[in-house]
Amino acid sequence: MSDDATRHREKMEKRKAVQDAEVAAKTVEKGLLLVHTGPGKGKSTAALGLMLRALGRGWRVGMVQFIKGGWDTGERHAVEVFGDRVAWHTLGEGFTWETQDKARDIAACRHAWAVAEGLMADPTIRLLVLDELNIALRYDYLDLDTVVAALQARRPDLHVVVTGRNAKPALIEAADLVTEMGSVKHHFSAGVKAQEGIEF
Amino acid sequence: MSDDATRHREKMEKRKAVQDAEVAAKTVEKGLLLVHTGPGKGKSTAALGLMLRALGRGWRVGMVQFIKGGWDTGERHAVEVFGDRVAWHTLGEGFTWETQDKARDIAACRHAWAVAEGLMADPTIRLLVLDELNIALRYDYLDLDTVVAALQARRPDLHVVVTGRNAKPALIEAADLVTEMGSVKHHFSAGVKAQEGIEF
Numbered sequence: 001m002s003d004d005a006t007r008h009r010e011k012m013e014k015r016k017a018v019q020d021a022e023v024a025a026k027t028v029e030k031g032l033l034l035v036h037t038g039p040g041k042g043k044s045t046a047a048l049g050l051m052l053r054a055l056g057r058g059w060r061v062g063m064v065q066f067i068k069g070g071w072d073t074g075e076r077h078a079v080e081v082f083g084d085r086v087a088w089h090t091l092g093e094g095f096t097w098e099t100q101d102k103a104r105d106i107a108a109c110r111h112a113w114a115v116a117e118g119l120m121a122d123p124t125i126r127l128l129v130l131d132e133l134n135i136a137l138r139y140d141y142l143d144l145d146t147v148v149a150a151l152q153a154r155r156p157d158l159h160v161v162v163t164g165r166n167a168k169p170a171l172i173e174a175a176d177l178v179t180e181m182g183s184v185k186h187h188f189s190a191g192v193k194a195q196e197g198i199e200f
Numbered sequence: 201m202s203d204d205a206t207r208h209r210e211k212m213e214k215r216k217a218v219q220d221a222e223v224a225a226k227t228v229e230k231g232l233l234l235v236h237t238g239p240g241k242g243k244s245t246a247a248l249g250l251m252l253r254a255l256g257r258g259w260r261v262g263m264v265q266f267i268k269g270g271w272d273t274g275e276r277h278a279v280e281v282f283g284d285r286v287a288w289h290t291l292g293e294g295f296t297w298e299t300q301d302k303a304r305d306i307a308a309c310r311h312a313w314a315v316a317e318g319l320m321a322d323p324t325i326r327l328l329v330l331d332e333l334n335i336a337l338r339y340d341y342l343d344l345d346t347v348v349a350a351l352q353a354r355r356p357d358l359h360v361v362v363t364g365r366n367a368k369p370a371l372i373e374a375a376d377l378v379t380e381m382g383s384v385k386h387h388f389s390a391g392v393k394a395q396e397g398i399e400f
Contacts, residue, residue: 008302015297026393040379042236042246049248049275050398056278057397075249078256081281097215102208126397159398176392178384179240187376193226197257197326198234198250198359 031158032176033151037134037167040181047129047161048075054159055082059126062087062119066112067132067164069094073200087125089115092132096139109141120154127159134164137171148174231358232376233351237334237367240381247329247361248275254359255282259326262287262319266312267332267364269294273400287325289315292332296339309341320354327359334364337371348374 034050036043051061063079069092079086091112093099113136119125136142148170154160162171172178194200234250236243251261263279269292279286291312293299313336319325336342348370354360362371372378394400 005302009300012297012300016300019295019297023393026388026391028390028392029395030392032387032392032395032398035384036242037384038382040381041377042242042249042379042381045249045253046242046246047249048252049242049245049250052248052252052278053245053274053400054397056274056276059397074253074256076256078252095219097212097219100209100212100216102205172384175385176387176390177241179242180382180384181240181242182238182380182382184237184372184378184380185375187232188226190228190376191226192228192230192232192376193223195229195232197254197259198232200253 030176031154031156031160033154033174034159034161035134035167035171035175035178036161036163036181037165037172037178038180038182039165040183041186042181043163043165044129044131046179046181047131047163050159050161051079051086051127051129054127055079055085060085060087060124062116062122062125062128063089063131064112064116064119064129064133065090065092065131066109066136067092067095069098071200074197087119087122091115105139106141109136112136113142113147117150120150120158120160123155126157127161129161129163132164133162134167134171136164137168138164138166144168144170147171230376231354231356231360233354233374234359234361235334235367235371235375235378236361236363236381237365237372237378238380238382239365240383241386242381243363243365244331246379246381247331247363250359250361251279251286251327251329254327255279255285260285260287260324262322262325262328263289263331264312264316264319264329264333265290265292265331266309266336267292267295269298271400274397287319287322291315305339306341309336312336313342313347317350320350320358320360323355326357327361329361329363332364333362334367334371336364337368338364338366344368344370347371 093108293308
């Protein structure tokens with residue numbers, strides 16, 4: 001073995017010892033509260049990826065979309081193949097500038113929250129995505145304390161993913177994992193439109 | 201209608217006009233080069249979500265994993281349901297501290313890149329994920345100029361997603377979309393272990 005290869009191996013042996021010790025120190029298993037926030041892309045998309053992974057483990061999963069409305073999406077078609085292992089609820093009415101009706105937006109969010117509470121109480125669901133819930137909280141369409149308390153009181157084996165920009169500090173405080181998606185570069189700025197298969 | 205509801209509607213009408221103008225200004229359709237980088241969670245997971253969305257549109261998709269090795273993952277099980285519409289190649293040998301063999305790591309990356317080139321040339325593939333390619337580039341296991349040139353020369357209807365920390369500036373320069381996943385809070389810091397269905 002060359003000197004370089006030997007040095008590499010020795011360095012990696014040390015690194016592996018550190019990594020193994022770190023892994024061994026982590027022993028807790030629990031249902032997580034995950035938050036995907038920030039201005040960048042990938043918040044809802046990463047939640048979809050988690051859903052796919054969970055389905056691969058044989059879990060039942062739930063999706064409640066608080067803002068997204070009746071429009072056709074690839075993800076909704078895709079999950080049909082998993083049948084009743086996916087409880088999918090698109091309950092938004094579209095963006096606030098589409099409905100132009102605050103009372104209707106609030107009513108839609110409250111209905112979506114009631115559906116989310118039902119799914120949280122369903123012991124067959126192991127992962128629940130609350131898509132754009134942060135938007136509903138940001139506009140005070142739902143009571144923050146009520147929502148955070150319900151998320152904190154989730155079943156010990158239930159993972160919940162909350163998406164949307166501008167996550168409230170109280171939700172971040174309650175969460176186990178918070179990822180901030182930052183936008184370094186966006187093709188919309190270069191005149192590229194939202195395309196089927198990528199954005200929806 | 202109350203004054204408040206009227207003001208809300210007027211404000212949203214104006215906002216909708218702005219939004220509609222923005223959408224109308226975006227006319228370009230093209231295969232995108234998307235990069236998910238940064239230290240936070242969600243880089244590979246958002247790529248999986250994109251894959252799910254694309255599958256929902258009836259596309260064929262490809263996945264090449266450059267670093268992840270033979271271990272069992274939920275996502276790999278999940279995509280089996282889509283049959284030969286997913287070309288899935290797990291070609292890594294694990295992390296560098298697992299193999300402890302630089303020559304073997306380099307050979308694995310080169311093989312994975314050759315498979316990626318084959319998929320880029322396959323006109324039935326519309327979305328290709330090159331998972332952890334950034335890691336292979338960071339360690340100079342692949343030639344950066346060659347990789348960036350091949351990605352830039354992709355078919356006009358092929359979307360490519362590159363994931364991994366520390367994306368190289370030349371790749372960011374070539375990309376249409378770059379999202380930086382930032383870690384605001386991580387459950388590993390609180391002693392929670394990597395759990396089946398969430399991390400793998």
